[in-house]
Amino acid sequence: MGKAKSKKISSSTFLLLTTIILFVVMYAAGMIIFNDKGFAKPQMFLNLFVSNAGLLVIGCGMTIVMITGGIDISVGSVTALVCMVCAFAMERMGMNAYMAVLVALAIGLAFGVVQGYLVAYLDIQPFIVTLAGMFFGRGMTAIVSTDMIAITNETFLKWAKFHINLPFGTHNQKGEYLPAYIYPSVVVAIIVVILVSIMLKYSKFGRKLYAIGGSQQSALMMGLNVKRTKFQAYVLAGFLSGLGGFLFCLNSCAGFVEQAKGLEMDAISSAVIGGTLLSGGVGTAVGTLFGVLIKGTISSLITTQGTLSSWWVRITLSALLCFFIVLQAVIAAVKKKGN
Amino acid sequence: MSKEKGFNWKQITSHHLFMPVVCLIVVCLANVIKSPDFFKISISDNGVLYGSVIDIINRASELVILAIGMTLVTAASGGQDISVGAIMAVAAAVCCQILSGGAASTSEFQNPFILAALAGLAAAMLCGLFNGFLVAKLNIQPMVATLILYTAGRGIAQLVTQGQITYIRVDSYKVLGGYIGKCPIPTPIFAAIISVVVAYLVLNKTALGLYIESVGINGEASRLVGLNSTRIKWMAYVICGFLAGFAGLVNSSRIYSADANNIGLNLEMDAILAVALGGNLLSGGKFSLAGSIIGAFTIQALTTTLLSMNVSADQVPVYKAIVVVVIVVLQSPVFKKQMAVWKARKSSNSTEGGRA
Numbered sequence: 001m002g003k004a005k006s007k008k009i010s011s012s013t014f015l016l017l018t019t020i021i022l023f024v025v026m027y028a029a030g031m032i033i034f035n036d037k038g039f040a041k042p043q044m045f046l047n048l049f050v051s052n053a054g055l056l057v058i059g060c061g062m063t064i065v066m067i068t069g070g071i072d073i074s075v076g077s078v079t080a081l082v083c084m085v086c087a088f089a090m091e092r093m094g095m096n097a098y099m100a101v102l103v104a105l106a107i108g109l110a111f112g113v114v115q116g117y118l119v120a121y122l123d124i125q126p127f128i129v130t131l132a133g134m135f136f137g138r139g140m141t142a143i144v145s146t147d148m149i150a151i152t153n154e155t156f157l158k159w160a161k162f163h164i165n166l167p168f169g170t171h172n173q174k175g176e177y178l179p180a181y182i183y184p185s186v187v188v189a190i191i192v193v194i195l196v197s198i199m200l201k202y203s204k205f206g207r208k209l210y211a212i213g214g215s216q217q218s219a220l221m222m223g224l225n226v227k228r229t230k231f232q233a234y235v236l237a238g239f240l241s242g243l244g245g246f247l248f249c250l251n252s253c254a255g256f257v258e259q260a261k262g263l264e265m266d267a268i269s270s271a272v273i274g275g276t277l278l279s280g281g282v283g284t285a286v287g288t289l290f291g292v293l294i295k296g297t298i299s300s301l302i303t304t305q306g307t308l309s310s311w312w313v314r315i316t317l318s319a320l321l322c323f324f325i326v327l328q329a330v331i332a333a334v335k336k337k338g339n
Numbered sequence: 340m341s342k343e344k345g346f347n348w349k350q351i352t353s354h355h356l357f358m359p360v361v362c363l364i365v366v367c368l369a370n371v372i373k374s375p376d377f378f379k380i381s382i383s384d385n386g387v388l389y390g391s392v393i394d395i396i397n398r399a400s401e402l403v404i405l406a407i408g409m410t411l412v413t414a415a416s417g418g419q420d421i422s423v424g425a426i427m428a429v430a431a432a433v434c435c436q437i438l439s440g441g442a443a444s445t446s447e448f449q450n451p452f453i454l455a456a457l458a459g460l461a462a463a464m465l466c467g468l469f470n471g472f473l474v475a476k477l478n479i480q481p482m483v484a485t486l487i488l489y490t491a492g493r494g495i496a497q498l499v500t501q502g503q504i505t506y507i508r509v510d511s512y513k514v515l516g517g518y519i520g521k522c523p524i525p526t527p528i529f530a531a532i533i534s535v536v537v538a539y540l541v542l543n544k545t546a547l548g549l550y551i552e553s554v555g556i557n558g559e560a561s562r563l564v565g566l567n568s569t570r571i572k573w574m575a576y577v578i579c580g581f582l583a584g585f586a587g588l589v590n591s592s593r594i595y596s597a598d599a600n601n602i603g604l605n606l607e608m609d610a611i612l613a614v615a616l617g618g619n620l621l622s623g624g625k626f627s628l629a630g631s632i633i634g635a636f637t638i639q640a641l642t643t644t645l646l647s648m649n650v651s652a653d654q655v656p657v658y659k660a661i662v663v664v665v666i667v668v669l670q671s672p673v674f675k676k677q678m679a680v681w682k683a684r685k686s687s688n689s690t691e692g693g694r695a
Contacts, residue, residue, distance in 0.1 A: 071480075071482075071483065073482075073486070118664065118667075118668070121673070122668060122671045122673050122674055123671055123672065123673045124667050124668070124671050125418075125621065125622065125667075127418070127419075127480070127482040127483075128419075128611075128621055128663070128667055129664070129667070131421070131482075131608070131611070131663075132660040132661075132663040132664050132667075133660070134660075135605070135608050135656035135657070135659060135660040135663075136656070136657055136660035136661070138653075138656055139653065139654050139655065139656035139657030139658075139660065140657055141653075142651060142653030142654045142657075143654050143657060146651060146653060257653055262490050265486060265489075265490040268483070268486065278479065278480060278483055309497065309498070309502055311493075311494035311497045311498060311502075312494070314490050314491055314494045315491050315494045315495065315498070317490075318487045318488075318490055318491035318494075319491070321487055322473075322487050325473065325477070325479055325483070325484070325487075326473075326477060329477040329478065329479065
């Protein structure tokens with residue numbers, strides 16, 4: 001009995017534990033090496049959330065899709081399209097910021113509905129469908145405008161620049177007290193992580209997702225409506241990428257064609273590093289949160305270091321993704337042997 | 340007599356190359372309607388062939404080379420290699436960096452061309468080896484596995500060229516992407532023809548083509564009858580990497596430089612499209628090399644047409660994405676079944692109507 005329990009922990013939580021330990025080690029190393037550059041300040045830690053709020057929300061959507069055994073590589077392009085359309089609507093068409101939020105969510109939903117229909121009801125490989133979505137989104141962005149549009153809408157900028165001060169902070173060189181702060185986008189992102197966690201763990205829908213990812217055939221035999229659940233998963237992921245895209249936009253305050261290039265890779269690697277299995281059936285939103293934090297730590301380590309090219313962020317992240325994929329494959333092989 | 344003719348017609352329409360050829364003809368017809376001298380080929384002042392068709396065939400060369408590799412990968416593993424564009428950039432970067440001896444621009448070879456080209460191809464094969472390891476050995480879905488190099492590849496190429504564009508201003512470097520001496524036909528066309536012929540010979544004169552199909556249809560069964568499934572899949576990825584590297588060299592020679600950001604940009608999508616348009620199932624199994632090659636020409640013709648209609652290069656992917664979705668929907672078993680049910684209902688309705 002005890003043995004069975006320990007085995008269960010090793011298979012489902014081992015990856016998550018590895019991730020958390022990796023994050024703590026990386027961050028601690030950064031604090032020791034770059035202490036003089038302010039890496040140990042609490043604001044530096046909060047900045048991980050501030051600059052990755054959009055990615056966090058998109059990562060949650062990716063986790064949901066990946067739990068069903070699918071994938072969505074259109075998220076980067078959806079983000080670019082959302083940013084561009086919001087910027088275009090507010091700057092060139094005089095739309096107000098509240099409408100822009102709705103437009104952003106509608107774009108995400110539209111992508112989710114179309115891709116979900118193709119994947120779930122027509123049974124086409126998710127990769128092909130979302131690859132087409134990725135090129136479609138990027139191309140549409142260029143059709144809206146090929147110029148870079150900076151957002152100057154007052155309400156929007158107020159949201160983007162609004163500081164939520166936290167009850168702690170640091171003193172600068174002159175001895176002034178600087179409270180640590182976060183942006184509203186961080187609050188939204190954290191709420192999404194909590195809601196998705198609760199949904200995955202306690203709702204019927206969440207349990208269905210795991211059942212389908214574990215074995216689609218068994219889920220069908222159990223009487224679950226596999227097609228509809230898959231469809232809903234893609235719609236939800238699409239909605240979250242629309243929301244995430246808007247948060248991303250709050251951070252960048254501009255729309256341009258090359259924006260968020262490779263974001264799909266960041267989202268997938270965050271989910272995988274956070275313990276989501278590529279084959280489906282396993283994954284948590286909290287794991288993805290740590291995946292995003294690791295990604296954030298890598299990029300702030302490289303920026304703080306200063307001399308390394310920004311390409312190193314992508315390369316390191318890819319290497320980490322590769323490492324975790326191999327780890328997953330090894331664990332799966334060991335499990336198979338055990339059985 | 341008429342019955343026999345009808346039979347022949349059906350035989351033609353059900354041939355696997357029928358749809359690809361029809362697509363190509365449709366694109367060409369659209370061009371002819373738009374500009375009547377589409378098929379006109381003339382000889383320009385400096386003695387080379389000149390015309391829209393020549394231009395399309397010339398530009399399609401890299402795509403044809405990529406499509407061969409993509410077809411094999413698709414057939415063997417039921418997935419696509421989306422890192423081919425990035426591998427092209429890596430091969431070009433390695434080759435140019437060796438030629439220039441590390442400088443950003445050079446007007447003479449610092450190292451022999453053969454050495455540099457081989458190094459570029461070796462780097463590309465290494466990428467293929469890596470992809471193959473993940474897919475064949477670790478059983479990771481092909482597109483996730485190749486996504487790693489899709490994002491990291493261009494970063495690696497940037498590191499090789501130290502973030503700059505390496506120019507090789509030597510005339511002999513431009514041969515591969517330009518013209519051999521006085522020959523009026525652009526060299527890339529020869530490169531594509533050679534690749535196709537070699538691939539055809541290897542696949543049809545040895546059992547490799549058959550092995551790849553059988554692994555793609557049922558890997559486990561192939562293993563049980565004594566084929567080394569893992570090695571065959573792995574080989575497909577290495578071949579794909581090699582061909583991507585070759586395409587990268589051709590492309591780099593065209594612009595006599597290594598532009599890590601732009602060489603092979605969005606070409607992975609074109610290559611996948613070529614395979615799908617050629618009537619090959621994206622889920623693997625049986626494949627038709629000829630179909631993919633026709634598909635590649637169709638895609639290039641489509642791209643050139645769109646560009647000539649003042650669609651900006653950034654916007655072209657929208658139309659291609661729509662084409663991809665339409666093809667995969669038409670290919671999907673669910674859709675085919677639905678169509679069959681619909682047809683059967685229609686015919687039964689008409690017979691019932693006839694009785695009444």
